[in-house]
Amino acid sequence: MTHxxxxxxxxxxxxxxxxxxxxxEWRVVVLNDPVNLMSYVVLVFKRVFGFDTTRARRHMLEVxxxxxxxxxxxxxxxxxxxxxxxxxxxLTAILEHGQTH
Amino acid sequence: xxxxxxIRLALPVVAPLVDFILPLLDxxxxxxxxxxxxxxxxHEIRESWHDDLLESYRSEMQFFKDLFGEExxxxxxxxxxxxxxxxxxxxxxxxxxxLRTEVLKSVTDEALEGGDFDYxxxxxxERTGFMAYVFLASFQExxxxxxxxxxxxx
Numbered sequence: 501m502t503h504x505x506x507x508x509x510x511x512x513x514x515x516x517x518x519x520x521x522x523x524x525e526w527r528v529v530v531l532n533d534p535v536n537l538m539s540y541v542v543l544v545f546k547r548v549f550g551f552d553t554t555r556a557r558r559h560m561l562e563v564x565x566x567x568x569x570x571x572x573x574x575x576x577x578x579x580x581x582x583x584x585x586x587x588x589x590x591l592t593a594i595l596e597h598g599q600t601h
Numbered sequence: 602x603x604x605x606x607x608i609r610l611a612l613p614v615v616a617p618l619v620d621f622i623l624p625l626l627d628x629x630x631x632x633x634x635x636x637x638x639x640x641x642x643x644h645e646i647r648e649s650w651h652d653d654l655l656e657s658y659r660s661e662m663q664f665f666k667d668l669f670g671e672e673x674x675x676x677x678x679x680x681x682x683x684x685x686x687x688x689x690x691x692x693x694x695x696x697x698x699x700l701r702t703e704v705l706k707s708v709t710d711e712a713l714e715g716g717d718f719d720y721x722x723x724x725x726x727e728r729t730g731f732m733a734y735v736f737l738a739s740f741q742e743x744x745x746x747x748x749x750x751x752x753x754x755x
Binding site: 592 | 654697713
């Protein structure tokens with residue numbers, strides 16, 4: 501029967517597509533800017549990601565000294581949500597993507 | 602009822618700075634103070650993304666204008682609920698960004714970040730803008746210290 505034959509044939513394809521989507525890593529990157537205070541950036545990281553002060557400060561210093569810091573990575577939709585929130589706080593945040601493997 | 606925050610400012614010093622800032626902050630603004638990089642954001646949601654940011658920015662500008670309203674003009678006192686600290690700090694960040702993009706354009710990013718530029722070489726408007734920029738930073742620092750004392754340690 502057509503349906504019975506079609507289903508098993510499409511499953512591996514679907515699995516591959518799903519696996520590829522899951523393997524895609526989206527990164528939330530914060531770039532340095534000359535406007536925001538260091539303490540403000542730490543506050544934002546704590547508020548948006550729930551980081552403790554040590555972790556928030558580490559990312560802030562990475563932004564300040566290296567010009568950028570990857571503050572979160574994972575699924576696209578969640579990453580987009582974080583970038584949007586960071587931009588609402590007036591941080592220079594961008595979305596980047598790549599493969600995990 | 603939560604705590605109220607009361608901040609008393611030196612009116613003769615701060616009022617001219619506020620007078621300088623307020624006309625720059627348009628709650629009906631059609632644009633964000635700086636264009637966000639939406640490069641990797643899904644094309645289908647870019648417009649709503651931008652609109653959300655603009656709406657958020659507009660409400661912060663209105664909040665800022667209300668904060669430095671009539672009562673402040675008469676007394677030099679700012680009074681707001683403690684839970685509004687976050688909104689005040691955010692509004693200050695937006696106002697500083699607006700000052701940077703509108704008034705302090707001639708100062709490079711490196712010079713502005715390091716404070717390494719000749720203040721005397723600035724024009725009169727730029728000087729006032731820079732003083733307003735510094736005032737807002739100090740205001741933010743005070744509030745952040747209150748909101749989360751651990752951040753300002755070390």
